[in-house]
Amino acid sequence: MYDAMMAETINIAGHGGDRIEAYLARPLGPGPFGGVVVIHHMPGYDEGTKEITRKFAAHGYTAICPNLYTREAPGASPDDAAAAARALGGVPDERLVGDVLGAVTFLRAQLNSNGKAGTIGYCSGGRQSFLAACSLPLDAAVDCYGAFIVGTPPEGIALKVGPIVHLAKDLSCPLLGLFGEDDKHPSPDQVAELEKALAAAGKMFEFHSYEGAGHGFFSVDRPAYRPEAAKDGWQKIWDFYGRYLAN
Amino acid sequence: MCTYLTEKVAVDGSGKGASGWFALSEATVYFDHPQHAAAEHTLNIDFRNPGQGPSARVAVELTAESARALAAAIESTLASAPPGLA
Numbered sequence: 171m172y173d174a175m176m177a178e179t180i181n182i183a184g185h186g187g188d189r190i191e192a193y194l195a196r197p198l199g200p201g202p203f204g205g206v207v208v209i210h211h212m213p214g215y216d217e218g219t220k221e222i223t224r225k226f227a228a229h230g231y232t233a234i235c236p237n238l239y240t241r242e243a244p245g246a247s248p249d250d251a252a253a254a255a256r257a258l259g260g261v262p263d264e265r266l267v268g269d270v271l272g273a274v275t276f277l278r279a280q281l282n283s284n285g286k287a288g289t290i291g292y293c294s295g296g297r298q299s300f301l302a303a304c305s306l307p308l309d310a311a312v313d314c315y316g317a318f319i320v321g322t323p324p325e326g327i328a329l330k331v332g333p334i335v336h337l338a339k340d341l342s343c344p345l346l347g348l349f350g351e352d353d354k355h356p357s358p359d360q361v362a363e364l365e366k367a368l369a370a371a372g373k374m375f376e377f378h379s380y381e382g383a384g385h386g387f388f389s390v391d392r393p394a395y396r397p398e399a400a401k402d403g404w405q406k407i408w409d410f411y412g413r414y415l416a417n
Numbered sequence: 418m419c420t421y422l423t424e425k426v427a428v429d430g431s432g433k434g435a436s437g438w439f440a441l442s443e444a445t446v447y448f449d450h451p452q453h454a455a456a457e458h459t460l461n462i463d464f465r466n467p468g469q470g471p472s473a474r475v476a477v478e479l480t481a482e483s484a485r486a487l488a489a490a491i492e493s494t495l496a497s498a499p500p501g502l503a
Contacts, residue, residue, distance in 0.1 A: 212449070216452075243470075243471035246471040249452045249476070250471040250472050252452075253445065254467065254471035254474075256423055256445060257443070257467065324422065386457075394450075394457050
């Protein structure tokens with residue numbers, strides 16, 4: 171099988187037509203390929219997230235990771251950009267949706283696209299993946315331990331995030347949720363509440379919670395990494411995208 | 418976990434970053450995942466001057482225990498300074 175791929179930094183049109191930076195990884199075969207928008211975690215558009223983006227390309231998807239902090243910190247290192255974005259209150263929900271729409275539009279416009287596009291997000295990006303899937307017409311979405319879909323953050327914090335479980339009725343595509351049983355944000359109770367809301371709205375979803383894993387268990391370069399949960403989680407992602415994005 | 422907890426305080430002083438010394442204007446303090454420290458969560462402080470761009474930053478990531486020890490050391494040092502100086 172021809173498996174060449176290419177990865178590079180490009181610019182795309184984001185929310186409001188703003189020019190934002192994005193990392194694109196794509197298989198070089200004729201396709202057709204499904205598209206994946208990778209939504210980075212709060213620590214930013216970093217090496218680990220770029221590695222994840224390339225992994226999707228290696229598995230036959232055109233993948234793009236928009237730098238959600240482009241506006242706050244153009245050209246800055248990922249950690250400085252994350253610090254600047256945090257100090258300013260984080261990424262506004264409306265802007266996130268616009269940036270994901272820009273990325274999805276880019277993916278679907280590729281000549282070797284099969285016309286399908288999905289999202290995946292980690293940590294704060296998990297919440298944003300759900301938000302995007304409730305706001306835009308998508309084909310599949312994955313939420314990896316997204317906090318504050320359910321539950322209100324403590325008062326007085328600088329970041330402006332609120333619960334969005336009420337959007338479950340607007341979910342446009344099947345949702346895969348991957349969680350750690352030891353996580354506190356989201357807690358198992360919050361995951362159960364989201365599950366209940368999705369079931370009540372008659373949505374297609376599948377959730378998996380891993381024993382012995384907490385928040386961030388996919389992060390290979392952090393102490394939170396749990397190889398067994400991550401390996402099984404990746405398999406769940408390939409099965410799920412194989413069903414809804416690949417063909 | 419992503420705690421999202423972030424405190425912001427105005428500070429007056431200087432810090433030394435990747436490009437040398439610069440004037441500080443604020444510090445953000447939060448307990449969350451570190452970028453580099455080998456712990457799941459750390460007390461992170463970004464000493465910043467947003468007016469000079471996102472790279473005008475001095476960052477530290479401390480375990481909870483060492484952050485508390487540092488806070489106590491700061492308090493005791495200030496308390497033992499000669500009267501009228503601090």
